[in-house]
Amino acid sequence: MNIAVAGKGGTGKTTFTSLLTRTLIKNGETPILAVDADANANLNEALGMDIYTTITKLLNDFKEMKGRPPGGMDKASYVEYQLKSSIVEEKDVDLLVMGGPTGPGCYCYPNDLLKGFLSDLSDNYPYVLLDNEAGLEHLSRRTTQDIDILFVISDASARGIRSAGRVKDIVEDIKLNIDQLYLIITKAPDNVTEALGDEIEKTGLEMAGTIPHDPKVAEYDLHGNPLVELPDDSLAVKAVEEIVGKTILAD
Ligand SMILES: Nc1ncnc2c1ncn2[C@@H]1O[C@H](COP(=O)(O)OP(=O)(O)O)[C@@H](O)[C@H]1O
């Protein structure tokens, strides 16, 4: 299953992605490939993992490389080898970080290799989770295959919900193949679905649920602790478990 998370910056995408990871691990739905597709990568911190390089860095290095790769390797095997070694591996989760945008010039060759690599790689995991940035830059470059579920994350405001509705427009404009689209409202007060009912309806997005403001999330982020380590009684953890049960794990 390819699951993508999108929405404006600061809405709670990375928080949701890490708690989604936590829920899947708890249900034995592993191994998971987590892909940080935000230019300002920080999913690794929420997952408590150390990163060493990004795909963008590798593509840049490769583009600047003159002559033959070391060790008598051909170029394709060399790029593949580098891409493979950029994956951070842990027991249940492997992490790949896309990094910032690539520079000017043609990246077609390494991008094509990257595409092939990602599509082969994702075959090894029952779940691939993509933490995206607002403009769906990574998805629009088509480095990822079809998406089974896209969760659009919004804060609890009318403007936020309208912005989530525009993510749906982007998806349609760039003709992404997405099976199911859901809206999630984060840091949400109790009455949010009533208060924002009209706005939600206008987006045409189906609500997957709400995640309340959770003081424990704030506390963990304040101290830089990984969110995957939040306790079972955390409000956000419970809300995400409910959402996952109704969507990904529903049958
Ligand atoms: N349910 C929540 N309760 C409290 N704070 C939250 C919650 N979700 C996110 N936050 C806070 O909001 C900020 C942005 O969250 P983050 O997940 O990094 O957003 P994004 O990845 O969309 O930019 C962080 O400071 C985080 O602690």
Ligand SMILES: [Mg+2]
């Ligand atoms: Mg983020």
